[in-house]
Amino acid sequence: MLKTGPVRALGAMSGTSLDGVDAAVLVTDGHEIFEFGETAYRPYSPTDRMILRGALGRWPGDPGVAAAAEIVEEAHMACLEGIEAELIGFHGQTLAHDPAGRGTHQAGDGQVLADYLGLPVVWDFRSADVRLGGQGAPLAPFYHFALARHIGATEPVAFLNLGGVGNLTWIDPTKPKPDADGALLAFDTGPANAPMDDFCAARLGRDRDEGGALARRGTVDEAVLDRFTSQAFFYRMPPKSLDRNDFDWLTEAVADLSDADALATLAGCAAAGVVTGLDHCPSPPERLLVTGGGRHNATLMRMIAAGADCPVEPVEAVGLDGDMMEAQAFAFLAVRVARGLPTSAPGTTGVAAAVGGGSMGRPATASRASTAG
Ligand SMILES: Nc1ncnc2c1ncn2[C@@H]1O[C@H](COP(=O)(O)OP(=O)(O)OP(=O)(O)O)[C@@H](O)[C@H]1O
Ligand SMILES: CC(=O)N[C@H]1[C@@H]2OC[C@@H](O2)[C@@H](O)[C@@H]1O[C@H](C)C(=O)O
Incomplete structure (x- = not known):
């Protein structure tokens, strides 16, 4: 179980522009923002970008997807390693998004990151919403609500x-x-x-x-x-x-x-x-x-x-950081998922009722950086 009160969460986002991984620490209880923390960025190499671009529109089972997932996981390991946190929110890289048809797919396995970084990782944020008839996107709005109150x-x-x-x-x-x-x-x-x-x-x-x-x-x-x-x-x-x-x-x-x-x-x-x-x-x-x-x-x-x-x-x-807001959003959402709080609602994704998405990957062995109880 995650300890009560504010949590030092680390969010990571690999966006549709395919430029790289953004990462940001946020101290939050899933309702309020207490502190904005360290940030990091790791660009994809031109070759990585080419492979990711080639995998767009493809679904799991396609060999291009496995290669893309490996690139996404490695970039995240390099970007997140050494950043102190209690919990990680890992969005992954959207390769295909068809909520009314085949669903939504973000490349990268959160369990691989949990094992490597020795920290609990919340991932696959969008699937549960899509299963309940939602669009699975956008998901940043619950964080935007907290930000509006914060400012x-x-x-x-x-x-x-x-x-x-x-x-x-x-x-x-x-x-x-x-x-x-x-x-x-x-x-x-x-x-x-x-x-x-x-x-x-x-x-x-x-x-x-x-x-x-x-x-x-x-x-x-x-x-x-x-x-x-x-x-x-x-x-x-x-x-x-x-x-x-x-x-x-x-x-x-x-x-x-x-x-x-x-x-x-x-x-x-x-x-x-x-x-x-x-x-x-x-x-x-x-x-x-x-x-x-x-x-x-x-x-x-x-x-x-x-x-x-x-x-x-x-x-x-x-006074906000426009380069890191999505990474912060997935830190915020990870805490909400870990606490069983909803992350989307009819007004944000069209889902039938407010729902909490996300899977939790727990590390085989805990990291020295982890202080989660
Ligand atoms: N100095 C600049 N001048 C013009 N465009 C810029 C500049 N800096 C960034 N951009 C644009 O912003 C894009 C990256 O934006 P951002 O990192 O917010 O996207 P993303 O998070 O990958 O995408 P999404 O939010 O759709 O997932 C670049 O691909 C570029 O087109
Ligand atoms: C399916 C998917 O990855 N959608 C992204 C994309 O990039 C911008 C826009 O389309 C938004 O809907 C979403 O990302 C942000 C982080 C969101 O879910 O709020």
């Missing part, structure tokens, strides 16, 4: 994560708990950085459009934007989620445009997903706090701000 919000606020995919959480901080009726509404907004990154890799041999500099010089292609915003996904009521490559056709759609126009168009599409998403919120948020790598893309940020009816700011404006 002292008294009016509804929203967090927007701009990763490979975008996701938005609207929060009413006056509700007593995240699974209370009307406390949260969350959903994926659409593709965010993934199509821009893929374009940069394929056409320019670069990882990304640094700061959105190229997109700033281009013009949005209105025909592509119209086709994008007319997709059924944007008319569906939330909660709703996406797989990284669900909007793959965008690559083809911008193929004949100049580099700058293509990137402006892809940024315009990502922004339009967010702006139409804001219309789904139960009430306009007081502010939109942006996390994830896309907050460094000034063109994307400007396009979102132009369409939003509230201030749009990076989470640093309220």
